[in-house]
Each structure stands twice: as structure tokens, then as C-alpha cells.
Amino acid sequence: MSEWSEWIVGHIDMQSFYASVEIAADPRWAERRQLEDDLTDPPLAVTGDPKRRSGIVLAASPTAKRAGVDTAMRLGEALQACPRLVTVRPRMQLYLDISVRVHDMVRMAFPLYEPFSVDECFFAFPWPSDLFPDPVAAARRLREQIWDQFRIRCRIGLAPNKWCAKMANKRAKKTPGGVVWWPRERVLAELHPLPVEEMWGLRRRAEVLKAQFGCRTIGDVARIPVGRLRDAFGVWGEVIHRWAHGMDPSGMHPGTMRVPHQGFSNRTTLPRDYVERADICVVVLELLDEVCERARQAGQAGRRIGLGLTYEGLTGGFYRAKTLPWPTNRPEELYPTLLALLDRHWDGRGVRAVSVSLDMLTWENSLQLSLFADVPRRTRYWRTVDEIRARFGETAVMRASSLLPAGQIRERARKIGGHWA
Amino acid sequence: MQFTIRQNTLLNTIQTVSKAVAVRTTKQVLTGILLQATEKELTATAYDLDLGIQDTVPANEETGLRIAQPGQIVLPARLLTDLVRKLPSSEIQVTVHTNYVTEIRAGSAQFHIHGIDAAEFPTLPVLHAPETLQISAPLLKDIIHTTGFAISTVEARPILTGVHVECKNQALTFTATDGLRLATRTVRLEIPEEFAWNVVIPGKSLNELAKILPDDEQVVVVQFTDTHCLFQSGSTLFYTRLIEGTYPDTKRIIPKTYQTEVAVVLDDMLGAIDRASLIARERENHMVRMEVHDDVINVSSSSPELGHVLESVGVVEKTGEDLFIAFNARYVMDALRASSAAEVLFRFNGANQPFTIVTRGDESAALQLISPVLVR
Numbered sequence: 082m083s084e085w086s087e088w089i090v091g092h093i094d095m096q097s098f099y100a101s102v103e104i105a106a107d108p109r110w111a112e113r114r115q116l117e118d119d120l121t122d123p124p125l126a127v128t129g130d131p132k133r134r135s136g137i138v139l140a141a142s143p144t145a146k147r148a149g150v151d152t153a154m155r156l157g158e159a160l161q162a163c164p165r166l167v168t169v170r171p172r173m174q175l176y177l178d179i180s181v182r183v184h185d186m187v188r189m190a191f192p193l194y195e196p197f198s199v200d201e202c203f204f205a206f207p208w209p210s211d212l213f214p215d216p217v218a219a220a221r222r223l224r225e226q227i228w229d230q231f232r233i234r235c236r237i238g239l240a241p242n243k244w245c246a247k248m249a250n251k252r253a254k255k256t257p258g259g260v261v262w263w264p265r266e267r268v269l270a271e272l273h274p275l276p277v278e279e280m281w282g283l284r285r286r287a288e289v290l291k292a293q294f295g296c297r298t299i300g301d302v303a304r305i306p307v308g309r310l311r312d313a314f315g316v317w318g319e320v321i322h323r324w325a326h327g328m329d330p331s332g333m334h335p336g337t338m339r340v341p342h343q344g345f346s347n348r349t350t351l352p353r354d355y356v357e358r359a360d361i362c363v364v365v366l367e368l369l370d371e372v373c374e375r376a377r378q379a380g381q382a383g384r385r386i387g388l389g390l391t392y393e394g395l396t397g398g399f400y401r402a403k404t405l406p407w408p409t410n411r412p413e414e415l416y417p418t419l420l421a422l423l424d425r426h427w428d429g430r431g432v433r434a435v436s437v438s439l440d441m442l443t444w445e446n447s448l449q450l451s452l453f454a455d456v457p458r459r460t461r462y463w464r465t466v467d468e469i470r471a472r473f474g475e476t477a478v479m480r481a482s483s484l485l486p487a488g489q490i491r492e493r494a495r496k497i498g499g500h501w502a
Numbered sequence: 503m504q505f506t507i508r509q510n511t512l513l514n515t516i517q518t519v520s521k522a523v524a525v526r527t528t529k530q531v532l533t534g535i536l537l538q539a540t541e542k543e544l545t546a547t548a549y550d551l552d553l554g555i556q557d558t559v560p561a562n563e564e565t566g567l568r569i570a571q572p573g574q575i576v577l578p579a580r581l582l583t584d585l586v587r588k589l590p591s592s593e594i595q596v597t598v599h600t601n602y603v604t605e606i607r608a609g610s611a612q613f614h615i616h617g618i619d620a621a622e623f624p625t626l627p628v629l630h631a632p633e634t635l636q637i638s639a640p641l642l643k644d645i646i647h648t649t650g651f652a653i654s655t656v657e658a659r660p661i662l663t664g665v666h667v668e669c670k671n672q673a674l675t676f677t678a679t680d681g682l683r684l685a686t687r688t689v690r691l692e693i694p695e696e697f698a699w700n701v702v703i704p705g706k707s708l709n710e711l712a713k714i715l716p717d718d719e720q721v722v723v724v725q726f727t728d729t730h731c732l733f734q735s736g737s738t739l740f741y742t743r744l745i746e747g748t749y750p751d752t753k754r755i756i757p758k759t760y761q762t763e764v765a766v767v768l769d770d771m772l773g774a775i776d777r778a779s780l781i782a783r784e785r786e787n788h789m790v791r792m793e794v795h796d797d798v799i800n801v802s803s804s805s806p807e808l809g810h811v812l813e814s815v816g817v818v819e820k821t822g823e824d825l826f827i828a829f830n831a832r833y834v835m836d837a838l839r840a841s842s843a844a845e846v847l848f849r850f851n852g853a854n855q856p857f858t859i860v861t862r863g864d865e866s867a868a869l870q871l872i873s874p875v876l877v878r
Binding site: 405406407408417418420421443445446447448449450451452453454456457 | 654655656657658659679680681682683684750755787789828830854856871873874875876877878
């Protein structure tokens with residue numbers, strides 16, 4: 082973004098994304114659904130495992146939320162709050178597919194775009210400009226396009242920077258038309274009356290601002306001298322000060338999802354506590370395979386291999402890593418080190434979650450050969466395995482050990498982010 | 503126990519054995535040094551259960567050792583070393599009182615140190631090997647120097663953290679490898695022909711041994727059992743545990759033939775690779791390229807961040823084909839630094855096969871084998 086022309090940054094947020102995709106995917110509900118009337122939706126919730134009452138609500142439609150259903154609520158509680166709640170099992174792959182297409186639409190509508198999450202992204206355009214003479218109209222046009230194509234509602238905040246756009250977006254919830262624009266000269270007037278809790282990104286620091294500084298509104302925060310904020314929050318003090326003055330120097334990074342990885346890490350929560358070393362090893366190897374496959378896909382290799390265990394009751398555990406003399410992305414070279422870490426640091430308690438990570442990455446533009454192993458052959462071997470998996474699925478080729486009762490890979494292959502794909 | 507001793511004598515002996523003091527342990531007694539005085543001599547011992555070093559000082563004019571009352575005590579190694587180094591006078595008197603409280607007195611300084619019962623100190627393994635081997639200290643030191651660096655530091659394959667020591671047909675061979683490079687050295691010995699040994703000694707132990715071996719032409723007596731090995735040099739005994747398991751068969755990976763052989767001046771090549779490695783940092787896996795073209799070797803390296811380096815090294819002699827190969831600079835520098843030869847031979851079998859470095863004129867003595875890096 083150049084300095085001499087002003088840019089308007091937009092923040093777009095899909096309403097109850099998973100639930101919306103489910104409603105839009107069923108013609109019975111999709112036809113009744115209207116853009117400006119939330120109550121045309123069924124009371125629907127996407128829940129962990131509808132068969133188990135302990136499943137957790139991942140997303141709920143506005144109608145369900147109005148009846149008292151909230152995300153992260155247990156299914157049992159949700160049904161108590163809203164007996165006619167419609168529950169559906171998550172379809173993560175569908176949500177990701179739709180998300181990619183929505184993001185594509187945003188990217189094509191404006192000159193700059195930056196993904197933020199499955200259901201949020203930023204965009205930006207110059208102001209004033211002949212292409213977008215009316216910023217609110219341009220944002221509404223995008224919102225209607227998304228509705229027309231996907232039957233998904235979204236809201237959009239427009240402001241001079243990313244943080245303010247995010248804040249403006251919150252106000253859009255209560256605004257008909259779903260778009261709010263804070264022009265530069267109105268930012269402070271809009272921002273300062275808002276309560277401190279509304280400041281995005283503060284987490285627990287909001288409590289400190291209220292208790293220690295007696296702030297009620299963001300305007301109160303803006304009046305605190307920056308030095309006092311720095312004393313209380315360190316470098317964060319500076320950031321809070323800037324935000325309270327409606328300033329956010331962070332730029333747009335269209336390639337943010339394409340920057341090289343710093344490390345690869347996979348973790349799984351086990352269905353029960355594992356107490357046998359042999360069972361834990363099966364899972365460690367499965368996670369290592371996944372981590373190595375991701376590294377190979379990215380054309381990278383790592384020198385440091387780490388193992389994390391979380392003990393029963395999800396309390397306690399450890400994370401330990403070991404640096405090897407040379408980088409690799411082949412599991413057979415890393416597994417013995419993971420076993421050594423396991424044997425050295427595991428105290429024998431039941432294990433409920435396992436994680437494996439590979440970092441200190443280098444580009445795989447050279448291949449250190451070995452005296453004992455035929456490295457080029459092993460490299461071709463793994464390339465073939467990767468190709469088979471890419472074409473026929475993760476479980477098309479797998480280790481025999483994954484067929485043991487302890488194996489998790491067959492379950493995991495049907496899930497994304499721990500939920501049903 | 504009570505004795506007096508010259509400061510530098512005591513300092514020397516505790517510094518010699520301190521290499522075997524346990525660093526990370528829950529057993530406090532292993533962090534100490536055992537001092538034992540008999541009528542005629544003082545013995546210092548440190549033993550971390552892998553490595554044990556014992557040094558003996560005779561009572562005489564030269565050492566200044568006079569034993570008033572025999573006895574034994576374990577004293578904390580770190581404190582003892584620092585304390586002895588800083589004492590103001592050259593004569594030290596050590597007296598053990600009740601409850602293992604040990605008085606150390608020199609000049610007007612007087613320490614009272616809490617010792618540990620010597621009965622708690624583990625006993626060193628007893629070796630009754632039927633045969634012993636004798637080797638000169640500087641030679642043993644040199645063999646360790648040319649091989650010991652190539653051990654693996656990854657504990658996942660414990661056998662490779664050791665040096666393979668094989669003695670047969672009147673030849674003693676040390677071999678070490680971490681899987682990417684290998685160093686081996688053979689020496690002829692005047693020993694009975696039927697004499698045969700095959701053991702794996704922890705590389706860390708050997709590297710410590712090299713540090714305490716004398717530089718003069720002393721003889722080191724070596725003994726082996728199935729589990730331990732003892733090196734005796736003068737008044738110093740050096741015990742080490744052996745690594746169990748079978749060492750990989752390294753003979754089959756050492757190439758017998760070669761397609762390209764170049765002779766170079768060692769210092770020229772080492773300097774060129776050392777300079778190229780300034781550009782080949784960690785992120786590039788220390789990768790240096792070498793191009794053998796006619797009578798010149800071009801050594802080069804490049805990094806997207808730092809830049810590029812190119813240097814030509816003259817060839818003393820060359821046979822065979824031209825070649826382009828890449829390798830980890832550290833491995834080749836380690837190999838070259840292990841050699842004291844003026845000229846070495848590089849023997850290649852193409853860009854994707856391991857290459858060897860041997861001394862020119864003494865090709866069968868020591869061999870360094872290095873896996874190259876394939877450039878994509």
C-alpha cells in the first residue's frame with residue numbers, strides 16, 4: 082500500500098459458518114432462507130458426535146443461538162435449551178471446500194486480499210478511487226454475491242486499517258445491510274464510546290485495564306499515558322495504546338499462507354489412556370509419518386525432532402526435542418530418536434495425547450547420502466508412497482502397525498481438525 | 503587418614519582423574535574423588551560407572567608425599583580441584599577427622615570439608631585378562647586423533663557412538679563412523695599371531711583418554727575383558743565400559759577401486775574448503791562443491807543470503823575422469839585435520855558414491871571415507 086493514497090481495509094466474517102453451510106446445503110432450508118432475516122433459518126447445530134450427548138456444539142444457527150444454544154456447549158445442555166434443535170454431524174471437508182470458494186470470490190472482488198481463518202479474511206482497495214466510488218455499496222455488492230452463490234450471510238467492516246476493520250465488523254452485526262464503514266475522520270468517534278471488553282485481541286489484558294486503570298471505554302484507554310501502559314504490559318502497552326487511538330501499522334500480506342513453514346507438528350488426542358509402551362509407539366510412528374509427509378510436500382527437511390505427551394486427565398506431560406546432525410524428512414531416520422526421547426522422559430503414566438514435531442527446517446535442494454542406507458532409493462520410496470496417498474487416500478498405504486488396536490490413523494483419516502470430514 | 507603433599511602434585515593427580523567424575527547424576531558419591539593413602543602411596547580415583555580413572559602418587563622427595571596415617575575418604579571433586587588450585591602455600595596437609603570431616607591446611611588457610619564414606623564409592627572393575635597389548639602413548643594418541651572424531655553423537659544407535667577396535671593378524675585397527683563418514687586407521691604391532699580382539703569402546707572415553715596420555719615415548723598397556731577395557735600409562739589407570747552389540751561390517755562399504763584420483767597439498771585443500779565453508783553455513787547444510795577439471799580443482803559454495811565463493815586449488819597429480827561433487831565441508835575438514843601428511847589423495851567413484859581420502863605415499867595406514875551430497 083503506497084503512502085500517498087489512502088486505502089480502505091475490509092474485514093469480512095461469515096455468519097455461523099459451519100451451520101450456514103449445512104443450512105445452505107439442504108434445499109428444504111436453503112429455499113426459505115433470507116439474507117436480511119436470521120429467523121428464516123432452522124434452529125440447527127453442528128455437533129461433535131450427535132450420538133453421544135457429551136458431543137460439543139461446534140456451530141449454531143442464529144435461531145438456535147436465540148434459543149440459548151451456544152458454541153462449545155455440550156449437546157445435552159443445548160437440547161435442554163432448545164428441544165427442537167436440529168443436530169448434524171460435522172462435514173469438515175465440505176466446509177473447507179466452500180471456504181476456499183468464498184475466499185476466491187473476495188480475492189477477485191478487490192485488489193488486495195489476506196486470508197485470516199476458515200470464515201474470515203481481509204481485503205483492501207484505494208480510496209478515493211473511480212473503481213470503488215462508494216465503499217459501502219462495493220462491500221454490499223460482495224455480500225450479495227456471496228449470498229447469491231452460497232446462501233451464506235456475512236458482515237463486513239470497513240476502516241483505514243485491519244484492526245479498526247475488525248472492530249467495525251463487530252458493529253455490523255447490529256446494522257441492517259451488514260456493512261459498516263468507519264471513514265478515517267470518524268474512527269475515533271466510533272471507537273472511543275465502545276466498552277473495553279470490545280477491544281479485539283486483548284484477552285485477559287482487558288481485565289487489567291478495567292481493574293488497574295479503571296477504564297470503562299476504549300476512550301478511557303486512549304487517555305492513559307503510553308508509559309504507564311508500557312509499565313503494565315511491556316511491548317503490549319505500545320500496541321494497546323496504538324489500537325486505542327485507532328492505529329494499526331500492520332500491512333496486508335496476501336501470501337501469508339504461502340510463507341515457508343517454521344516447523345511441522347501433529348498432535349492427536351487418544352480415545353482412552355494408553356499405558357503400554359508398544360501402543361504409544363504405534364501412535365508416535367503414525368504422527369511422525371504425517372509430519373514427515375507434510376515436510377516432504379513442502380520440499381523441506383528438519384534437524385530437530387520433538388515428542389510431546391499429555392498424561393491422563395489431560396493434565397501434566399512433557400515436550401522434549403533433540404537436534405540431529407543433519408536434516409531429514411524420512412521417518413526411519415527420526416523414529417529411533419523419538420523412541421529415545423520417549424524412554425528417557427515418559428514416567429509411565431497413562432498417555433492421553435501425543436504430539437510429534439519437526440523443525441529447524443532447510444530446503445530440500447540437496448540430499449546428504451549415507452554410507453549404510455541407499456538414500457536416493459529411500460527418497461524414491463517415500464515419493465511413491467506420497468503419490469499413492471495423494472491419489473487414493475491417506476489409508477491406501479499404511480504401516481501394518483496401524484492395524485493394531487492402538488492405531489489411530491484410520492480414524493484420523495476420516496477427520497479434519499479432529500472432526501468428521 | 504593424614505598426609506602432606508606438594509600442591510602441584512595433588513593438583514595434577516586430581517585433574518587427571520577429574521575427567522571421570524560424574525556430571526549429571528543423582529548419586530552424590532559419584533561427583534567426588536576417592537583418595538586412598540597406604541604406607542607408601544596415595545591413590546586418587548574418579549568413576550562415573552562408564553569411565554574410571556585412577557592415579558597413584560608414590561611417597562618420596564619429588565612428590566613431597568609423606569603419609570602419617572593411612573586411610574581413605576571421598577571429597578567433592580569440583581570443590582577439591584578449585585580449593586587445591588587456590589591454596590596459598592606449596593605444602594598441603596590433609597587430615598580426616600570424625601564424621602568424614604576433612605581438614606585441608608596450607609600456610610595459614612584451613613578448610614574443613616564434608617567428605618563421604620569411602621565405602622560408598624563403587625569399586626572399579628577387576629581385569630584379569632590373560633593377554634595384554636603394548637602400544638606407545640603418542641601412537642595411541644594419534645590413532646584416536648585420526649578416528650575418534652567420526653563417532654556418532656546420536657544415541658539412537660548406541661553402537662555408532664563407539665570406536666570399533668579390532669586386533670588380529672598382528673594388526674590393530676580403529677574404526678569410527680556416524681553413518682555419513684567413516685575414519686579408520688590400522689597399525690602393525692609386534693604381538694603373537696593368534697592374538698585377537700574385537701570390541702567397541704565408547705568414543706567419549708577414548709577422546710578423554712587421548713587428553714591424559716603423555717606426549718613422550720611411554721608405553722601404554724591395554725587389557726580387555728568382555729565388558730571393560732583398561733589402559734595403563736605410567737601411574738595412571740584408565741578404565742572404560744565397552745559398548746555391547748555388533749559393530750556394522752564396514753569393510754564392504756570401503757571402495758576398493760576408483761575412477762578419479764587426485765593428489766593435493768593438504769594445507770592448500772583444507773584452507774580452500776575452510777574458506778568456502780564461510781559461505782556454506784548451517785542453512786545450506788555446510789555444502790561445498792568441488793569440480794575436478796583438467797589439472798585444477800575448483801572449490802565453491804553459494805548461499806542465497808550471503809553470496810558466493812570460488813577458489814582454485816592446484817593438483818599435484820591426477821588420474822582418471824573429471825568430476826563434479828558436493829559434500830558437507832565439516833566432514834572433509836575433520837578428515838583433513840586428522841591427518842598430519844603433507845599431501846593426500848582424494849579417490850572418487852562419481853558424484854553419488856562415497857569418496858576416500860588417504861595419505862599420499864602411505865595409502866594403507868589411515869583412510870577417511872565420506873558420503874557426498876547430491877545436488878538437485
